Amino acid sequence: MSRLFFILAVIIVVYLLLRSYRKQPPKQDVAAASEDMVRCVRCGVHLPKSESILAGGNFYCSDAHRREHQAK
Numbered sequence: 001m002s003r004l005f006f007i008l009a010v011i012i013v014v015y016l017l018l019r020s021y022r023k024q025p026p027k028q029d030v031a032a033a034s035e036d037m038v039r040c041v042r043c044g045v046h047l048p049k050s051e052s053i054l055a056g057g058n059f060y061c062s063d064a065h066r067r068e069h070q071a072k
């Protein structure tokens with residue numbers, strides 16, 4: 001009977017090791033997926049770089065804010 005518990009314990013340890021091993025790859029995916037965040041110089045909102053508008057070295061959240069900021 002104690003042998004059965006030992007086998008069960010080994011299975012649990014192997015299972016936990018496999019689980020912790022599998023947890024590592026997604027971290028790299030998150031790091032790769034997380035984009036650079038930029039700040040709108042007009043309203044200060046943070047947004048992903050790909051969604052921002054770059055004009056004159058400044059980032060804007062929308063074309064309207066780009067025009068408002070550049071009009072000044």
Ligand SMILES: [Zn+2]
Pocket residue numbers: 040041042043044045060061062065
């Ligand atoms: Zn803005």
